[in-house]
Amino acid sequence: MSEEDALAQKLAALIASVEIDDSGARVISVDGEPAPITAILREVDDTVLERCLAFDCGDTTITVVAAGRRLRGIVNVTPQNDAEIIGQVISREEPEGVQAAFDLLQSLCADADKMTVRSLPSEPFGKGGERGISAKGLTELWGVTMDIIPKPPMDKFLSANAATFLSVLHVREGKVVSTSGDVKPLQQIWKSQVDDFRKAHAKMVRGEERAQFVCLESAFDDGTSAALALYENEIALVAYQGENFGKMQSSWQRIFN
Amino acid sequence: MVVDELDALRDKFEGCAALAFADLSTKMILVTDSGSNLRREALDALCAEAAFLLGANGTPALAEQPSDKASVTSPSQMRVFLRAEQEPNDVLCCICNSKLDADAFVADAGACLDRISGSE
Numbered sequence: 001m002s003e004e005d006a007l008a009q010k011l012a013a014l015i016a017s018v019e020i021d022d023s024g025a026r027v028i029s030v031d032g033e034p035a036p037i038t039a040i041l042r043e044v045d046d047t048v049l050e051r052c053l054a055f056d057c058g059d060t061t062i063t064v065v066a067a068g069r070r071l072r073g074i075v076n077v078t079p080q081n082d083a084e085i086i087g088q089v090i091s092r093e094e095p096e097g098v099q100a101a102f103d104l105l106q107s108l109c110a111d112a113d114k115m116t117v118r119s120l121p122s123e124p125f126g127k128g129g130e131r132g133i134s135a136k137g138l139t140e141l142w143g144v145t146m147d148i149i150p151k152p153p154m155d156k157f158l159s160a161n162a163a164t165f166l167s168v169l170h171v172r173e174g175k176v177v178s179t180s181g182d183v184k185p186l187q188q189i190w191k192s193q194v195d196d197f198r199k200a201h202a203k204m205v206r207g208e209e210r211a212q213f214v215c216l217e218s219a220f221d222d223g224t225s226a227a228l229a230l231y232e233n234e235i236a237l238v239a240y241q242g243e244n245f246g247k248m249q250s251s252w253q254r255i256f257n
Numbered sequence: 258m259v260v261d262e263l264d265a266l267r268d269k270f271e272g273c274a275a276l277a278f279a280d281l282s283t284k285m286i287l288v289t290d291s292g293s294n295l296r297r298e299a300l301d302a303l304c305a306e307a308a309f310l311l312g313a314n315g316t317p318a319l320a321e322q323p324s325d326k327a328s329v330t331s332p333s334q335m336r337v338f339l340r341a342e343q344e345p346n347d348v349l350c351c352i353c354n355s356k357l358d359a360d361a362f363v364a365d366a367g368a369c370l371d372r373i374s375g376s377e
Contacts (some may be wrong), residue, residue: 185320194320201318201329204306209331216310216327219320226320242326246360249330253355257334 022033025056025116030254031160032153037102037144040064043117044071045135045146050122056114062105065125066133072132074101076127077108089126089132094176098133102142145250153211154234157255161248166239172232185220186237194228194235211248211256217242231256259373263290266369271308272357274334278373279304282346293312295352303350307338311348327361330355339367341374349373 019027029039036057043053043066050067052075059079065072072091085100092098109115139146151159158168158178158202167181169190179186202208212230219226220239227248230235263276263301267290275293277286277300295303307313312323312358325340335355343349353362 086264153309189319197319200309201306204302205329206302211332213311213329213330214319216317216324216329218326219317219322221321227323228319245321245328245363246358249328249335249359252330256357 007068021116023116025060025118027056027114028055028117029057029112029115031113031156031251032111033156034158035144036112036115037105037142038079038146039115039120040105040109041071041135041138041144041146044138045069047119052120052122053118054233055109055115056118056120057109057115060108060112062108063120065122067122068131068134069102069136070132070134071138072125072130074104075123077104081108086196089130091130092133092137092210095141096137098141100168110222126197152231152234153255154231154236157229158236160251161244164240164247166241168239169237171235171237181239186239189226189237190235194237197228213252213256215245217245258358260291261375262373263288264292264370265292266303266365267292269365270353270357270362272354273362274349274354277303277306277350278370279348279350280346281308281311281340281348284308284313285351294328303336303352306336307348307350310338311340313346326367328359334360337363337366339363339372343371344374347374 021027028043029036036105041054047066048069050065050146053064055062061078062074063076064074069118071090074086077086083100083104085104088097090098090101151219158170167183167186169176169183170178170188171190198208210232214228215225218224224239225242227238227240230239259278263278267273267276268288273300276290276296279286284304289295310318310327312318316322317323327338328357329336333355335353337351337353339349348371349366351366
C-alpha cells in the first residue's frame with residue numbers, strides 16, 4: 001500500500017462516524033454503502049492481533065478469523081451452511097478455496113441492508129503457519145475495490161433509495177449531474193418553481209437549513225408525490241410513491257443526522 | 258377535548274415535541290398540546306409554513322396540486338403538516354425530533370386530526 005493510499009484510508013476512517021446498533025455491535029455497512037464485502041475486508045485490514053470477527057446481516061452471522069491484517073478463513077456461519085470452505089484456512093496456493101470463500105460471502109451478505117461487526121477473542125483455527133491472505137491481496141483476487149473515499153451524502157441518499165424513487169433530477173451548483181426515470185415534470189419544477197419555493201420557505205423559517213428534505217404527498221396530478229432534498233450546493237428533485245415516505249425519512253436521517 | 262387528543266398523541270410518541278391544531282382559512286393556530294411552550298411568533302411561523310406547504314390558497318408549493326400531507330426534515334427536526342380529510346382548512350402541525358418512526362406517527366396523527374376535525 002502506498003503512503004498516499006494509507007493516508008487516504010486513515011482520513012476516510014476519521015471522517016466516517018462510528019454507529020453502534022442496539023446490540024452494541026458496530027455498524028459497518030448501511031444500504032450497501034460500502035458494499036458488505038468491502039466492509040468485511042476493511043475490518044480484516046484493521047485487525048492486527050488475532051481475533052474472531054462476527055459479521056451480522058439480517059439473520060445471518062458470519063464469523064471469520066483475522067490476524068496481521070490477513071483473513072485466515074471463515075470459522076462458522078449461522079444458520080448452518082454446508083459450504084466446504086467453512087473451517088478451512090484460505091491460501092493463494094488454493095485459488096478454488098479463495099473463490100469459494102468469496103462466493104460464500106457474496107451469497108450471504110451481498111444484498112444486506114445493514115451489516116455489523118463484533119470483535120471477539122480468537123479461537124483455534126488451522127495450523128500456526130497458515131497465515132491466510134492479506135485484505136489488500138483479497139481485493140485483487142476477488143476483484144473488489146477498496147472503496148475508501150465515502151460517497152458525498154446526497155449521492156449516498158440517492159443511491160440508497162434508487163429503487164424507491166420513480167424519477168430523480170440531481171443538480172449540483174446549478175448544473176444537472178444525473179437523472180433517472182421520467183424527469184420532464186421534475187425539469188419543469190426545477191425551471192419554474194424551485195427558486196421561488198426556496199426563497200418563500202426560507203423567509204418563513206428564518207433561513208434555510210444546510211440539509212433539508214421536503215416531502216409533498218400527492219403533489220403530482222397522477223397522485224404520486226414530490227420531494228425536494230437540499231444539501232449545501234446540491235438539490236435533488238424526486239417523484240415517489242406515498243407509501244415510501246417512512247422508508248425515505250429513515251434513510252435521510254441515517255445519512256444526514 | 259382537542260387538547261386531550263393532542264396530549265395523547267404527544268405522549269404516545271417520545272420524539273414528538275409539539276402539536277398545534279390550526280385553521281388555514283384564518284391562518285391561525287387554535288389549540289396546542291398542553292406541554293407546548295412555543296412562543297406566539299413560532300406558532301405564527303408554523304401556521305404560515307403549513308399554509309405554504311399545503312397550498313392553502315389553492316397554489317401548490319411545488320409540482321402540480323396542493324398536498325394533504327407535507328413534511329420538512331432537517332438534521333435536528335421533522336415538521337409534519339396534515340390536512341383533515343373532511344375539512345380541508347383543519348390542519349395539524351407537528352414538531353418532532355428526527356428519530357421518530359415517521360410512518361407510525363403520521364398514521365396516528367392523521368387519525369387524531371380527523372377525530373378533532375370531526376368533533377368540532
